[in-house]
Amino acid sequence: xxxxxxxxxxxxxxxxxxxxxxxxxxxxxxxxxxxxxxxxxxxxxxxxxxxxxxxxxxxxxxxxxxxxxxxxxxxxxxxxxxxxxxxxxxxxxxxxxxxxxxxxxxxxxxxxxxxxxxxxxxxxxxxxxxxxxxxxxxxxxxxxxxxxxxxxxx
Ligand code: SF4
Numbered sequence: 001x002x003x004x005x006x007x008x009x010x011x012x013x014x015x016x017x018x019x020x021x022x023x024x025x026x027x028x029x030x031x032x033x034x035x036x037x038x039x040x041x042x043x044x045x046x047x048x049x050x051x052x053x054x055x056x057x058x059x060x061x062x063x064x065x066x067x068x069x070x071x072x073x074x075x076x077x078x079x080x081x082x083x084x085x086x087x088x089x090x091x092x093x094x095x096x097x098x099x100x101x102x103x104x105x106x107x108x109x110x111x112x113x114x115x116x117x118x119x120x121x122x123x124x125x126x127x128x129x130x131x132x133x134x135x136x137x138x139x140x141x142x143x144x145x146x147x148x149x150x151x152x153x154x
Contacts, residue, residue, distance in 0.1 A: 002154070003092050003100035003134075004028065005109050006036040008144055013038040017048040022144060024151070025101065033154055035095055039108040039130040042091075043084025045077070052077050054107050055117040058126025059085075063133060069107055072119050081108060085133040092139055099140035101147045102131055111143045 007019045009026050028034035041047060050071040057067030062078060069081045085108070092100065102109035105123065108130045116124035131141045142150055 039084035043080035059132030
């Protein structure tokens with residue numbers, strides 16, 4: 001079993017109310033191999049919603065209380081992001097997932113690179129909050145650019 005960002009499989013849960021359709025990922029859901037999650041919705045955020053970025057660090061720093069998540073209006077959304085990450089890890093454990101394929105660059109789901117907190121489309125190194133908590137709990141986290149080799153072995 002694998003967790004999958006719902007916005008990669010046609011669910012309109014993105015901050016702007018949109019989504020993507022990755023047919024290979026939708027096939028995983030149809031085959032019963034993937035569970036859809038949206039950490040930001042699981043954390044209680046509405047859709048659509050103002051975009052958020054991590055300010056002052058990455059997801060790991062947020063989990064340590066050393067950085068925060070704000071929306072583009074400067075409103076603190078850290079608690080929603082941490083709650084969404086915790087719910088996602090709970091789902092992963094409940095359903096025996098070993099890995100997750102999550103949307104790149106997102107402040108929740110990004111892996112390796114996320115937006116830098118300036119709301120100017122610039123990237124910094126680091127993971128989103130959910131990715132950081134999944135990795136801390138031993139889960140493999142991939143994104144839409146590097147999942148194929150992994151699913152071929154499933
Ligand atoms: Fe939800 Fe993650 Fe997609 Fe954002 S990137 S809409 S948190 S699944």
